[in-house]
Amino acid sequence: MSGALGGAILGGLRAAGGLEVVGASRSGDGTAVRHADFDRPETLKEAFEGARVLVFVSAGYAEDDVVLARHGAVVRAAADAGVEHVIYTSLAASGERLTIALAHRWTEARLAEAPFDVTVLRNGLYAEIPAGLALMGAAAAAESGVFAAPLGAGRVSVAARDDLAAVAVRVAAEAWQDVVSGGERRHAGRTYELEGLSAVGGHDLAEVLSEVLGRPVSYLPVPLGPRGRGWPGWRRTRRVTRCRPSPTSAPACWRPVKAICPRSWTRPVRPAT
Numbered sequence: 644m645s646g647a648l649g650g651a652i653l654g655g656l657r658a659a660g661g662l663e664v665v666g667a668s669r670s671g672d673g674t675a676v677r678h679a680d681f682d683r684p685e686t687l688k689e690a691f692e693g694a695r696v697l698v699f700v701s702a703g704y705a706e707d708d709v710v711l712a713r714h715g716a717v718v719r720a721a722a723d724a725g726v727e728h729v730i731y732t733s734l735a736a737s738g739e740r741l742t743i744a745l746a747h748r749w750t751e752a753r754l755a756e757a758p759f760d761v762t763v764l765r766n767g768l769y770a771e772i773p774a775g776l777a778l779m780g781a782a783a784a785a786e787s788g789v790f791a792a793p794l795g796a797g798r799v800s801v802a803a804r805d806d807l808a809a810v811a812v813r814v815a816a817e818a819w820q821d822v823v824s825g826g827e828r829r830h831a832g833r834t835y836e837l838e839g840l841s842a843v844g845g846h847d848l849a850e851v852l853s854e855v856l857g858r859p860v861s862y863l864p865v866p867l868g869p870r871g872r873g874w875p876g877w878r879r880t881r882r883v884t885r886c887r888p889s890p891t892s893a894p895a896c897w898r899p900v901k902a903i904c905p906r907s908w909t910r911p912v913r914p915a916t
């Protein structure tokens with residue numbers, strides 16, 4: 644819960660009131676925040692002790708086999724600790740062709756086999772990612788009037804991280820209320836696709852830069868090329884798949900949005916195994 648998404652969820656749950664909330668993170672020292680290192684499964688027993696509802700934020704910055712081992716350890720530890728409901732932050736269906744999809748779908752399958760209730764929050768690509776690209780290119784664009792980025796000709800579906808966190812807070816708070824009251828578990832067995840409503844691509848970012856910089860900025864698609872040099876293999880591959888968005892990506896919006904596909908709220912799905 645030390646990361647951007649986890650921190651926002653933890654803050655939201657603490658602010659919600661009426662809940663007993665405990666954070667856990669790899670960097671937690673066991674006082675204000677419990678220590679939970681997914682790479683050291685022995686730390687998870689204590690980290691999950693007494694938890695009835697667990698918000699499980701993926702820790703996906705590694706090779707797939709490492710992520711599978713981490714996530715498998717979390718699922719087993721949650722089951723051993725007697726957690727009653729796990730809420731997992733996964734990847735949106737429109738990200739199916741990204742390399743990171745494998746670990747998310749594998750984790751969803753392990754969760755579906757587990758002895759607790761599950762809610763899968765399939766998060767769209769963070770709006771902060773293309774926004775960050777625009778920021779990185781802003782100085783050059785101010786000088787040259789060109790925004791060069793490896794985004795090809797497509798557009799991608801994105802959602803603001805804070806909005807994704809707000810959904811996780813609502814689902815976790817309601818799941819906790821249901822568990823404590825013994826009432827119907829309204830989010831159990833559900834998968835929510837969380838995406839924006841319109842798409843963003845290089846031209847859209849150039850348009851925003853034009854507005855902000857007060858000068859015309861045009862978009863120039865460039866290959867990923869040297870940007871990936873020196874990165875570990877998994878990171879290069881992921882960036883390449885992310886930076887080649889499909890022109891047929893699911894609808895989305897690049898501005899911060901309250902974005903939940905309405906149909907998915909009512910779609911009672913147990914994650915497929």
Ligand SMILES: NC(=O)c1ccc[n+]([C@@H]2O[C@H](COP(=O)([O-])OP(=O)(O)OC[C@H]3O[C@@H](n4cnc5c(N)ncnc54)[C@H](OP(=O)(O)O)[C@@H]3O)[C@@H](O)[C@H]2O)c1
Nearest residue numbers: 645646647648668669670680681682701702703767768769
């Ligand atoms: N939807 C998207 O566009 C998108 C984009 C990027 C990533 N993601 C996924 O969403 C997750 C959250 O995103 P974010 O922006 O909050 O990332 P972030 O700010 O980089 O935070 C990553 C978190 O993962 C934790 N972590 C890493 N390795 C861990 C381990 N072995 N055991 C326990 N915790 C570990 C870190 O804990 P410490 O700080 O305590 O080490 C940190 O809290 C990412 O980890 C990734 O799986 C989604």
